[in-house]
Amino acid sequence: MLPSDFINALRQAAGAANVLTDPADCWPYGYDNSRRHALPEAVAFATDHEVVHDIVALCYRYALPLVARGRGTGTTGATVPLQGGLVLSLERMDKIVHVDVDNRVMVVQPGATNQAVQEAAAVHGFFWPPDPTSAAFCTVGGNLAYNSAGPRAVKYGTPRENTLGLRAVTGSGVEIRTGVYTTKGVVGYDLTRLLIGSEGTLAVITEATLKLTPLPETKRLLQAAYRDIHSAAQAVSRIMAQPVTPCALEFIDGRAIAMIRDYARIPLPEQAGAMLMIEVDGQHVAIDAAVDSIRAAAANQGLLEIKAAGNDAETAALWATRKALSPALRTIAPKKINEDVVVPVSRMAELIGGLDELAQEFAIIIVNFGHAGNGNIHVNLLVNPDDPAELQRAERCLDRVFDLVLKLNGTLSGEHGVGIEKRDFVAREIATPALELMRGIKTLFDPKGILNPGKMLPPLIADS
Numbered sequence: 001m002l003p004s005d006f007i008n009a010l011r012q013a014a015g016a017a018n019v020l021t022d023p024a025d026c027w028p029y030g031y032d033n034s035r036r037h038a039l040p041e042a043v044a045f046a047t048d049h050e051v052v053h054d055i056v057a058l059c060y061r062y063a064l065p066l067v068a069r070g071r072g073t074g075t076t077g078a079t080v081p082l083q084g085g086l087v088l089s090l091e092r093m094d095k096i097v098h099v100d101v102d103n104r105v106m107v108v109q110p111g112a113t114n115q116a117v118q119e120a121a122a123v124h125g126f127f128w129p130p131d132p133t134s135a136a137f138c139t140v141g142g143n144l145a146y147n148s149a150g151p152r153a154v155k156y157g158t159p160r161e162n163t164l165g166l167r168a169v170t171g172s173g174v175e176i177r178t179g180v181y182t183t184k185g186v187v188g189y190d191l192t193r194l195l196i197g198s199e200g201t202l203a204v205i206t207e208a209t210l211k212l213t214p215l216p217e218t219k220r221l222l223q224a225a226y227r228d229i230h231s232a233a234q235a236v237s238r239i240m241a242q243p244v245t246p247c248a249l250e251f252i253d254g255r256a257i258a259m260i261r262d263y264a265r266i267p268l269p270e271q272a273g274a275m276l277m278i279e280v281d282g283q284h285v286a287i288d289a290a291v292d293s294i295r296a297a298a299a300n301q302g303l304l305e306i307k308a309a310g311n312d313a314e315t316a317a318l319w320a321t322r323k324a325l326s327p328a329l330r331t332i333a334p335k336k337i338n339e340d341v342v343v344p345v346s347r348m349a350e351l352i353g354g355l356d357e358l359a360q361e362f363a364i365i366i367v368n369f370g371h372a373g374n375g376n377i378h379v380n381l382l383v384n385p386d387d388p389a390e391l392q393r394a395e396r397c398l399d400r401v402f403d404l405v406l407k408l409n410g411t412l413s414g415e416h417g418v419g420i421e422k423r424d425f426v427a428r429e430i431a432t433p434a435l436e437l438m439r440g441i442k443t444l445f446d447p448k449g450i451l452n453p454g455k456m457l458p459p460l461i462a463d464s
């Protein structure tokens with residue numbers, strides 16, 4: 001139960017209409033797309049930087065937990081208020097502050113959706129490269145806090161490569177400005193990149209200076225089917241080694257292909273063990289040459305067929321293959337445990353081979369697809385949530401999946417982050433000296449540990 005003088009001060013800081021305390025009203029702010037839930041004791045909606053500042057300072061004074069929240073579309077439980085306290089929703093801070101066309105910069109409040117940013121940029125012939133599939137619903141604040149991205153990352157990078165600076169409030173209620181307004185700058189430590197991906201554990205972001213990129217004139221999509229994962233993985237390495245970097249290089253494994261064929265009735269080659277969706281963008285005058293270059297790199301002994309879309313309808317038809325996958329997965333199993341591991345591109349075939357062995361050992365169906373150009377593979381363990389034995393096997397299988405990824409010099413998450421879901425595995429990837437530095441950084445930014453407590457960094461044994 002929160003102290004009543006805290007609630008009064010909160011109403012004063014945010015405005016009474018921007019504070020919820022009734023548990024029924026607070027309930028929807030206690031979950032995210034991980035399907036975990038914990039009830040916040042109050043919810044406040046920030047309307048500008050000063051309000052965020054006052055609220056964080058208030059929570060600091062009372063040493064109360066504060067969880068920043070965008071739209072709650074995250075998949076790893078990072079917005080779930082495990083320790084109660086306050087959920088600070090940024091969804092009403094959604095202004096595009098300004099677009100500076102001459103410098104290719106956009107300044108936004110954190111509650112603007114990714115799609116609103118894309119639409120405001122497109123008016124001037126630009127886009128912001130991070131493109132999570134959830135763009136219509138997720139906020140820039142969430143994108144930054146998770147370093148979220150999508151297919152375009154292979155060519156244009158993630159929020160870390162596309163954000164110039166931030167305004168934020170640390171856990172002790174101190175305003176900081178990080179980064180620069182220019183496309184070069186090397187003064188001081190790079191706090192912008194530190195805050196990006198920190199899952200609301202170091203500071204609440206109140207403004208972001210985004211780096212925009214000119215929209216390409218045109219795009220062309222190719223679909224390549226391979227006999228097996230080895231030839232597809234070899235093609236990925238070859239495609240990434242020639243000068244035309246695709247703006248999407250997506251992968252679908254053999255089991256996924258079979259599902260698409262069976263459930264969506266899309267004709268795909270019977271012998272296909274892997275498929276790549278390759279998109280190139282650029283100028284009209286250069287696009288045919290770019291496609292030729294990709295075709296040449298994609299061709300190897302395992303290539304069964306390659307199709308290039310010639311118009312919008314053909315492009316839509318080719319993407320339909322990829323889009324058919326999620327409904328097909330839902331038909332097979334009511335629940336999927338969706339991981340987003342990353343391995344070096346050259347080791348993707350070993351990863352998929354290892355996953356096949358684990359699927360057999362634990363009698364779990366595993367379907368893999370994802371952003372092959374980055375080696376970022378969505379590993380989906382299909383399970384029946386009403387079968388406790390199967391769930392247990394899946395948990396043990398997942399443990400081994402993470403070991404496999406780390407053995408291949410990979411990382412546990414490419415875009416979904418750690419939150420609570422992967423927190424207990426972090427120490428397998430990050431050794432003690434670096435973890436200790438991270439804990440020290442957390443204490444500097446957030447001396448009372450009020451910001452998103454219990455997330456991202458594994459607890460010290462004594463705390464657990």
Ligand SMILES: Cc1cc2nc3c(=O)[nH]c(=O)nc-3n(C[C@H](O)[C@H](O)[C@H](O)COP(=O)(O)OP(=O)(O)OC[C@H]3O[C@@H](n4cnc5c(N)ncnc54)[C@H](O)[C@@H]3O)c2cc1C
Pocket residue numbers: 032033067068069070071072073074075078079090110131132133134137138139140141142143144145146147148149150198199200201203204205206415416452
């Ligand atoms: C259908 C669907 C598709 C998705 N596709 C993708 C995808 O393609 N790629 C991808 O990377 N992710 C994807 N996601 C995951 C999710 O959409 C992204 O992680 C997104 O960036 C989260 O944004 P959000 O506004 O919902 O943030 P939330 O879930 O509300 O918060 C996420 C994290 O950000 C922190 N946070 C939010 N705002 C701030 C702030 N202003 N300051 C500090 N911390 C803050 C929170 O505390 C939390 O730690 C998908 C999710 C769904 C449901």
